[in-house]
Amino acid sequence: MHRLLSIEPSPTLRRAIERLLLERGYVVRSVDADDAAVAALDEELALGASAVLVGWEGVSPDVQAALADRLQQPDAQALALLVLSARPDALPAALAARPHTRVERLIFPEQVPGFVRSVLTLAGRPPPAPPRAALKVLLVDDSKTSRTKYRRLLQSRGYLVTACDDPQQALERVQAGGEAFDLGIIDYFMPGMTGAALCRTLRALPATADLPLAILTAAYADDVIRDALQSGATECMFKDESNALFVARVQGMARLREREQRLHEERERLALILDSVGDGLYGVDRAGHVRFANRAALRLLGHADEAALVGQLAHERIHPADEQGRPVGPDACFLQHAYELGDSLSDWQTVFWRADGEPLAVECNLRPQYQAGQCTGVVVAFRDITERKRFEAELQWQLQHDHLTRLFNRRHFEHLLEQEVIRLRRSTEQSALLFIDLDRFKHINDSAGHAAGDALLASIGRKLHARARESDAVARLSGDEFAVLLRNVDDHGLLALAETFRAILDDGRFVHAGREFEVSGSVGAIHLDRHTASPAYAMSCADAACRLAKQQGRNRIHRFDLSSDTGAVAELHQSWSQRLRSALDSDGFVLQYQAIVDLPGLPSEVLTGGDAGAEAGLRRAARAARHGQEVFLRLDDLGTRLQPKAFLAHAERFNLLPALDAWVLERIGAQLIAAGAGARGRYHVNVAAASLLDVGYVSKLEMLARHGAFAPGSLYLELKESDLAPQLTRLLPTMHALAALGVRFVLDEFGRGFAPLDRLRGLPISAVKLDAGLVQTLAHDPFGTTLVRTMTELAHAMNLAVIAPAVEDLATLRLLQSLGLDRAQGFVLDRPADPATVDDVLVS
CATH class of the missing domain: 3.30.450.20 (PAS domain)
Incomplete structure (x- = not known):
């Protein structure tokens, strides 16, 4: 017979486990999971215990440590150990690796006997077969001969018999509470009390109220039979009946009793399940x-x-x-x-x-x-689902807001603007749109660094939000551009409201790291009414008005005038069209490269410290762990290197994205071909969905791949999640065809739109790149940390690598490595550089 020690912090679960194991023939000792648990374990080891059960959840760390230490000592090594835990990874590694140990997740208490049987088998100790419980019979007869006869007859059939020679003795045995009877067989004629009277008395006692009872008599008198049955007896038996008939009647009562017991046990089991x-x-x-x-x-x-x-x-x-x-x-x-x-x-x-x-x-x-x-x-x-509701609300917030300023992002603002334009078409009301651009923001960014620029943008965002009315909507469109939607504003109120927003930009100076900067902004304003052509046209007019404000001397407001400023919108469009086409014709674009680093390849020692020596060590380690590099497109415009966000929207407006993406492919292909057969590396290139739908671009890419400019696995095309989703059906055939040529695809800005994750399984992609805004706020955003961990686990489950862009500090880099991400890029590892300043741009 096996001795078991059950250590469980929950009293309810402790009692349930003990009862279930006792029913199956184990000797069980149950104790609380407190400081005395280790002493109980010592005592049970001395008594030859076979196994110990530990409910791990809810146990204090001190008791967990003490139990883990004791169970790993030599004299406890042969002991079978069953740990009940919902988080197997929370167990100390040494304890989880201990011989004869199983960790199981408990859902219902009824699972425990099966777990025990399994762990005993693992330890080479077969568990006992469950015993058959014998029914206990209370036999009351004043005749010694009858008592002896029926006791022997019942015992020969496996019943446990307690025989009493008078009703008073039987009542004393029942009321003592030491025994629980399953059947009662009572003689009718006894001195002092008839069997019927005893039957009525037993029916009135809680312990025997439902006990199946039979009256035994030698008389066939109708009044005796009637009295017996009216007293609550289940059967009326006669002493001159055959032994076989007596046994058959008792067995019928026994089956009834066993059925009642099974029903009672089933009710208890269901109650335990319900409560578990x-x-x-x-x-x-x-x-x-x-x-x-x-x-x-x-x-x-x-x-x-x-x-x-x-x-x-x-x-x-x-x-x-x-x-x-x-x-x-x-x-x-x-x-x-x-x-x-x-x-x-x-x-x-x-x-x-x-x-x-x-x-x-x-x-x-x-x-x-x-x-x-x-x-x-x-x-x-x-x-x-309170927590889930909070999580969904946070996801929705992330989807609609800019991470840095906590204002609405461009996508949600354009949606709000579209709704307002639709509303105004059915109304006589007027609203307004303000386009705000900070003056000389690039100077602050270049002279004080990106951290100063981000601090300024966050400060401006707070001020704009504080100035807005409850009905207004404020957004950061991109970089240092903001927009405000003013609802229900007439002609007289527009300039006054616009002035309040301009004034807060000009109010005070911005101080960062001991340096002081002047801040101001130019504001373009346009009225919205039922005649507004479209949200896109309204945005273009507000943008043009803002540019006119800058041309007029900055730090001022210009209200768009349909009669005189329409040309400025056309000029703005025409200007960009000419500039982009001219840059394509004269190679006015340049490429820069930034390393993408394998995070597991970075030694832990280079992720500590913050002095110049540590930074140099990190750069060397990043160079050694380089996986590939991203190729960035820049526009050389009047001596200034413009980033894509300054011109891509205009390129999209004039259907020039395929031409720009083709220029990038040709330039990289030419550099690789010039480098010769020894050139190798992996190149991440941003591509627009429009380019993959363009026959000319796809043909050029296929030609370069077939002629060996790009070896299989060397070219990674990065597609934005928001760009891919609307055209997925049209894009898939092209993506599969290019993947067959060795082109790899990366889903960019993963997590910004929170598209259905099951959609990823049908895409020919090899990696996902997180949204940059999510990465930049990660070190100070516990929710973002949980979100990134979850997205990483899901991506890994689909065999996708996870890349983090825009990593600018060591704290974020360490956090990303701890979350299990595969690759990272950013200023803390490497800055985008021209080919002339990178000696091995073609070798990574």
Whole structure:
């Protein structure tokens, strides 16, 4: 027989486990998971214990450490160990690797005997077969001859018999409480009390109220039989019947008793299961009265026991109001209708109300219960989704806002502007659009660094948001460009409101790291009304008005005038069209390269410190761990290197994106061909969806690949998630064809749009690159850290590498490495550089 020690912090679970193991023939000692647990383990080892069970959750770190240390000592090595834990990775590595050890996740207590059997088998100790429980019979007869006869007859059939020679002795045995009987056989004629009277007395006692009883008599008198049956006896037996008939009648009573015991055990098992389920469960009848509620439901709803709910209408006690707390009558309550109709309902999100009056966001499932083909009620399973709701709200916020300034981002602002233009077409109201561009922001960025520029933008964002009215919408469009949508503004109020926004930019000086900078901004303003052509046209006019404000001397407002400024919009468009076409014809574009580094390849020692020597060491390590490099396109414009965000929108407007992307391919291909057969490396190149849909671009890329300019696996085309999604069906054939030639694809800005992740499985991509805004705020954003960890795990599950761009400090780099990302790039590792300043740009 096996001795088992059960160490469990939950008293309820401890008792359930002990009962289940005792029923299967184990010798069990159950103790709390406190400081005395180690002493109990010592005692059980001395007594020859076979196994120990430890419920790991809820145990203090000190007790966990003490148990882990004791279980790894030599005299405990042969002991089988079962650890019940929802997080196997939380176990000390040495303990998890210990011989004869299993870690299991417990969902129902009934799983424990199977786990124990498995771990004992693992340790070479087969568990015992479960014993067959013998029924216990209370035999009462004043005749020694009859007692002896029936006792022997019952014992020969495997019954355990307690024989009493008078009713008083039988009552004393029952009331002592030491024994629990399964059957009672009572002689009718006994001195002092008849068997019927004893039967009535036993029926009145709680311990024997449901005990199957038989009256045994030698008389066939009708009054004796009637008295016996009226007293509550199940059977009336006669002493002159054959032994076989007596045994058959007893066995019939025994089967009834065993059936009752099985039903009782099933009810207990179901009660344990209900109380072990993490979700709340309650049942109602067709009218909506609560019939039961498990412990999780009581805990979630804040009730001490079932009495607060059972018999009450669920509508009145659980869901009497909507999400805003407004009372909802039963006739208008969706769940009440489902109870009455016996409907099945899945994943229904609503609000339950706790006993303390606080709302609880829940997701519930309703399942009707049937008996004899008739619906008798409904079982409701519900779970607390408060945290999930918070997570979804945070995701939605991330989707709509700029990470740095916490204002709306361009995508959401354009959506709001579109909605406002549509609204105004059905109204006589007027609104306005402001386009704000900081003056000389590039000077601050170049002289004080990106950190100073980011601090300024964040400060401006806070001021603009504080100045806006509740009905206004403020956004950061890109770089140092902002926009404000002013709702319900007439001609007289436009300039006054615009001036308040210009004034806050000119109000005070910006100080960073002891340096002081003047800050101002130019504002372009345009009225919106029912005649506004489109959101895009409104944005173009506001942009042109802002440029006119700059031309007029900066730090001022220019209101767009349809009669005189329309030419400025056309000139703006024409200017960009000419500049881009001229740059393509005269090689006015240049390429720069930035290393992409394998994060696991960076030694831990170079990720510490912050002095110049450590920075140089990190750069050397990054060079050694380089995976490839990203190619950046720049426009040489009047002595200034313009980044893509300054001209790509204009290139898209004039359908020049395929031409720009083809220029990049030709230039890289020419450099590789010039370098000769020894040139190798991996090149990440941004590409627009429009280019992959352009026959000329695709033909040029296929030609370069077939002629060996790009070896298989050397060219990575980066597609923005927002660019790919709308044209996915048209793009897939081209992507698969290019992938067959060795071209690799990377999904860029992953996490910005939160597109359905299952869509990734059908794409020929080899990696995802995180959204830069998410990476830049990661070191100070716990939610972002959780989000990146989750996205990384999902990407790895689909065999995709994860790349982090825009890494600008050691803290973020260390965090990214700890989160399991594969590659990184950014100023902390390498700055974009011209080919002439990179001696091995073609060798990585």
